[in-house]
Amino acid sequence: MMEIDSVRVESSLWIGNKRYRAFLSGWYFSWTEIDKRNREKKTISVPVSEVIGVKEGQVEIQPQKKVEDTDLDFTLFYVKRGSKGNGIGAPRSLGRTQFCCPSRDVRDQWITQLRTALKTHSPSRPHRLLVFINPFGGKKRGKQIFHSLVAPLFELAGISSHVVVTERANQARDYILKKDLTGFDGVICVGGDGMFSELLHGVIGRTQQEAGISEHDPTAMLRPCDLHIGIIPAGSTDCVCFTTVGINDPVTSTLHIIIGDSQPLDVCSVHYQSTLVHYSVSMVGYGFYGDVLAESERHRWMGPLRYDYSGCMVYLCNRSYPGLVQYIPADSHISSPRDNTRCLSGCRVCSESKERLFPHFDSSSSLYSTTVSQYSSELEGEWVTVEGRFKCISLTCISSSCPRSPKGLSPSAHLADGTADLILVRETNPLGFLTYLHRHTNTQDQFDLPFVEVHRVKAVRFSLPPGEEEEEYEEGDREIQTSAERVLEDPEKLSGGNTAGHSQQRFSARKERGNVTTSRVKRRGFVCGPCCAKPRSISVWNCDGELLPHTEISCRVHGQLVRLFARGIEDSAVP
Numbered sequence: 082m083m084e085i086d087s088v089r090v091e092s093s094l095w096i097g098n099k100r101y102r103a104f105l106s107g108w109y110f111s112w113t114e115i116d117k118r119n120r121e122k123k124t125i126s127v128p129v130s131e132v133i134g135v136k137e138g139q140v141e142i143q144p145q146k147k148v149e150d151t152d153l154d155f156t157l158f159y160v161k162r163g164s165k166g167n168g169i170g171a172p173r174s175l176g177r178t179q180f181c182c183p184s185r186d187v188r189d190q191w192i193t194q195l196r197t198a199l200k201t202h203s204p205s206r207p208h209r210l211l212v213f214i215n216p217f218g219g220k221k222r223g224k225q226i227f228h229s230l231v232a233p234l235f236e237l238a239g240i241s242s243h244v245v246v247t248e249r250a251n252q253a254r255d256y257i258l259k260k261d262l263t264g265f266d267g268v269i270c271v272g273g274d275g276m277f278s279e280l281l282h283g284v285i286g287r288t289q290q291e292a293g294i295s296e297h298d299p300t301a302m303l304r305p306c307d308l309h310i311g312i313i314p315a316g317s318t319d320c321v322c323f324t325t326v327g328i329n330d331p332v333t334s335t336l337h338i339i340i341g342d343s344q345p346l347d348v349c350s351v352h353y354q355s356t357l358v359h360y361s362v363s364m365v366g367y368g369f370y371g372d373v374l375a376e377s378e379r380h381r382w383m384g385p386l387r388y389d390y391s392g393c394m395v396y397l398c399n400r401s402y403p404g405l406v407q408y409i410p411a412d413s414h415i416s417s418p419r420d421n422t423r424c425l426s427g428c429r430v431c432s433e434s435k436e437r438l439f440p441h442f443d444s445s446s447s448l449y450s451t452t453v454s455q456y457s458s459e460l461e462g463e464w465v466t467v468e469g470r471f472k473c474i475s476l477t478c479i480s481s482s483c484p485r486s487p488k489g490l491s492p493s494a495h496l497a498d499g500t501a502d503l504i505l506v507r508e509t510n511p512l513g514f515l516t517y518l519h520r521h522t523n524t525q526d527q528f529d530l531p532f533v534e535v536h537r538v539k540a541v542r543f544s545l546p547p548g549e550e551e552e553e554y555e556e557g558d559r560e561i562q563t564s565a566e567r568v569l570e571d572p573e574k575l576s577g578g579n580t581a582g583h584s585q586q587r588f589s590a591r592k593e594r595g596n597v598t599t600s601r602v603k604r605r606g607f608v609c610g611p612c613c614a615k616p617r618s619i620s621v622w623n624c625d626g627e628l629l630p631h632t633e634i635s636c637r638v639h640g641q642l643v644r645l646f647a648r649g650i651e652d653s654a655v656p
């Protein structure tokens with residue numbers, strides 16, 4: 082018999098030849114083993130929010146789909162927490178339990194009740210997703226990963242997806258900027274940090290176009306983006322995935338997407354003069370990391386190993402670069418990069434930041450006030466100046482952990498507190514720098530070295546010493562555009578879409594100020610390795626794996642600008 086009241090559904094069920102008492106109450110579905118003497122034994126509980134699907138009959142989807150349609154059975158699929166993985170967070174897998182009911186009627190009632198609970202308790206699940214696969218990212222396994230591991234889970238969860246296998250760089254970004262996205266609850270990339278960056282630029286650019294906000298203005302308060310981004314790791318570093326999930330595992334990430342987890346993320350905008358150059362989440366790095374990226378681009382054929390090879394080569398070059406770094410410190414009473422804390426799922430520092438970051442947000446209507454100033458007060462504060470020669474300068478909005486460095490560039494950085502950590506590594510001897518790098522891979526504090534300093538900041542700017550200014554760009558002066566403008570002003574690039582006219586009007590204000598002419602550093606192709614002739618005094622910026630065309634940049638953190646289908650790192654010690 083099945084007992085149903087307004088708060089609880091209950092009946093006897095069988096798993097194999099063991100009898101269980103099953104309950105659905107509130108947010109949980111639980112089943113308790115009952116032995117032959119009617120004593121209760123072990124209970125298993127699954128939060129309804131983590132149920133992936135309920136199917137009639139005995140169903141298997143892994144290793145391949147198999148359905149045995151029997152009248153008395155139903156199969157429950159849910160998120161199962163693993164204990165060991167190759168990351169700092171626990172992997173998730175698909176849990177499956179087949180229940181046998183006393184009658185077909187009871188079976189149908191359980192299926193109805195569970196599906197209704199799922200709808201009630203998981204209102205933020207995506208139903209339709211736009212998926213971009215980079216077939217050349219990482220070990221070139223993007224398509225295989227999607228079709229064998231991700232697509233079957235989406236199907237099981239009733240999620241439909243429109244899949245685009247990219248044929249060129251920036252296709253995903255341009256698609257998001259230009260095409261009709263009505264009906265999509267999120268955009269997903271199957272690839273690495275470069276592919277994530279395309280989605281990031283598309284989503285931020287589109288949101289600002291629609292809000293009539295200029296991305297170029299470094300003081301503008303950018304509009305937070307509603308469209309969620311999901312990452313299926315299939316790249317070389319996969320830093321953003323690792324830092325927000327704790328592991329680079331396609332199945333774990335897929336399950337977070339299905340259950341509609343939501344993790345806000347800080348984003349840094351990088352400007353040259355008064356023009357937007359790029360957005361960054363994981364690393365804006367000058368010196369060592371810039372040189373490694375420049376060198377690695379020549380060895381893309383090596384796949385992810387190109388970074389290890391180039392890292393060794395650049396290390397052997399032992400370069401350092403002069404520069405002037407200025408920053409606005411964040412409030413040191415809230416947190417510090419050396420407070421030995423970790424930003425974990427449900428982080429208090431991040432949740433308390435929301436009110437500070439969005440003082441005009443009306444939570445009752447989920448709207449931003451349009452009457453308030455469009456300019457952020459977050460940039461108020463004194464600039465601090467540091468001058469010298471640096472082995473590397475890195476700015477990261479998040480800890481930037483990855484399999485190479487499980488604790489990351491700045492282990493105590495927060496995902497969504499509206500600040501970034503600025504790490505300055507001054508000129509030192511090769512052994513000192515090796516010690517610094519090596520500490521990224523062990524438990525020793527990489528900031529506890531006399532030539533390293535770290536600051537929690539809201540904004541940064543970098544300039545070259547007098548006499549080292551940027552040279553004129555060979556192709557002549559030309560206007561720098563945001564990704565949104567580039568697409569919108571070149572109708573040949575994409576057909577369709579319906580926002581071009583409006584957005585061109587919105588951006589006309591910037592054009593009225595006149596064309597922004599600019600200069601670029603000449604890039605002669607980075608010559609690295611022990612064979613390097615003589616050291617040059619200017620490095621290049623690595624912005625989330627992209628080489629920037631400018632050296633004298635300014636950066637500003639935009640707190641909680643985008644949302645990922647993730648929930649941060651869950652402490653694997655907590656069961």
Ligand SMILES: CCCCCCCCCCCCC/C=C/[C@@H](O)[C@H](COP(=O)(O)O)NC(=O)CCCCC
Pocket residue numbers: 273274275276316317318319320363364370373374388389392481483485486489490518519521522623624625626627
């Ligand atoms: C003696 C042992 C030395 C180990 C040094 C480890 C330091 C690792 C810090 C890693 C920071 C990673 C920041 C993320 C950068 C990515 O956005 C970028 C692009 O990734 P993808 O698109 O997936 O290719 N990756 C890099 O710039 C690679 C940096 C590698 C530095 C060794």
Ligand SMILES: Nc1ncnc2c1ncn2[C@@H]1O[C@H](COP(=O)(O)OP(=O)(O)O)[C@@H](O)[C@H]1O
Pocket residue numbers: 214215216217218219220247248249250251271272273274275276277279315316317318319385626
């Ligand atoms: N079809 C494609 N052909 C060439 N480049 C592409 C294609 N699709 C995406 N890209 C670009 O490839 C770069 C690297 O992709 P990513 O997925 O991050 O792999 P990896 O982590 O190996 O660098 C990204 O910057 C992206 O813009």
Ligand SMILES: [Ca+2]
Pocket residue numbers: 347478479494495496497498499500501
């Ligand atoms: Ca942050």
